[in-house]
Amino acid sequence: MILRADAVRKRFDERTVLAGASLTLAPGEVVLLSGANGSGKTTFARILATLLPPDDGEVLLDDEPVGERRRAARRAIGFATHQPLLYSGLTPVENLEFFGRLAGIAGAHAPIPALLERFGLTAFAHVPLATFSRGMLQRVALSRALLNDPSFLILDEPYAGLDTEGVSALNAILGEGRERGTATLLVGHDHDRAAAVTTRRVHLERGRIEPS
């Protein structure tokens, strides 16, 4: 499967954030998208993840507009962003079970212990997230994004809050995904941390995406 943003434009009030941004994510690619603060990286990631509609241009999944099969597209995409998108009153296991069931993953329990172990969270599996640090929340958020073994991973600032072990765990998972054909978009400035897994770098500037 190929996920493609084609000449995407987005304005917020009078400010043009994206002015024809295009990007193709092919199987096995790990693309690092960088850009200055406020350049529109998160907006672009949200549009690619089908969470935000573009004003113009379109996002295509295998050459079909995602708007026409949005629910199927969302099940093929794993997304993590600044916000953990988790319930602080639930434990990691309860959160992952909940999102797994909604995503229709057969045997939603199955990948949860493995994901928590890889991110070093087994000892905290049954502790409510309200007591977690930023880094621990990020690990659970990444587990949620990986839960459905997605064909596309869109990770906005995935290294934020992660310690050395967390970065190693994430890079190992991204490397394995790359081998299996998962297409990944990493958004952020962590060139050094992402260097081990990145296959291509692009830069968002003045609303357009250019090779860097």
Next chain:
Amino acid sequence: MTFLTVARKDLMLYVRDARFLATLGLFSAALVLILSVAFGPIFRDPPLEAAATIWAALFFAGVLGLSRSQDLEAESGGSDALRLTGADPFALYLGKTLANILLLSAVFLLLLPLTAVFFDVGSLKALPALLCVVGLALVGYSAWGTLFAALARGLQARELLLSVLLFPSLVPLWIGAVKLTHALWDGGTIEPVRDWIKVMAVMDILGLALAGWLFESIQEAAE
């Protein structure tokens, strides 16, 4: 069953939020107490005053519950996390509606003995019929309320907006609930006011149908 999964999650979060439960319980009980003092000490028509009191308390307690229901999603990034699962939006709506119905049922069970004591009304014989009335009223209230709460999510003064939207929409439902409760507590027969059952059922179906039609658009447009 997606809607059961969502309802279970919301109920777990309610149960673990002691501050919210305490606020909801104390607020609704205080309303019953205040209204019983306002109507008393010598009641002119205890069944009518008791019916009006319990449904007024449930209405305002419900606004708190509906707001909290949407706050739970706001705290976890709006509805992004739910939308990313690709789950059927109407099933998500039904799950939240069911959780609100169960929450308000618990509030009703708290208020019922208080109202019975303060106004000296009610009988065990009327209880099964009363529970049917409560079911009809809470399905409609939660169906419309969950829809409006999704509409008001993220806005300032959303509790006020929710009340403003809900009150006129639910007037037929609430009048029906008060009249049927009054009839049950006054003598045990609902024959003179039985048409209100049809009105309430129509309101329930309308609320659910409207949500089936609009909820996905509201959910997508809210971001």
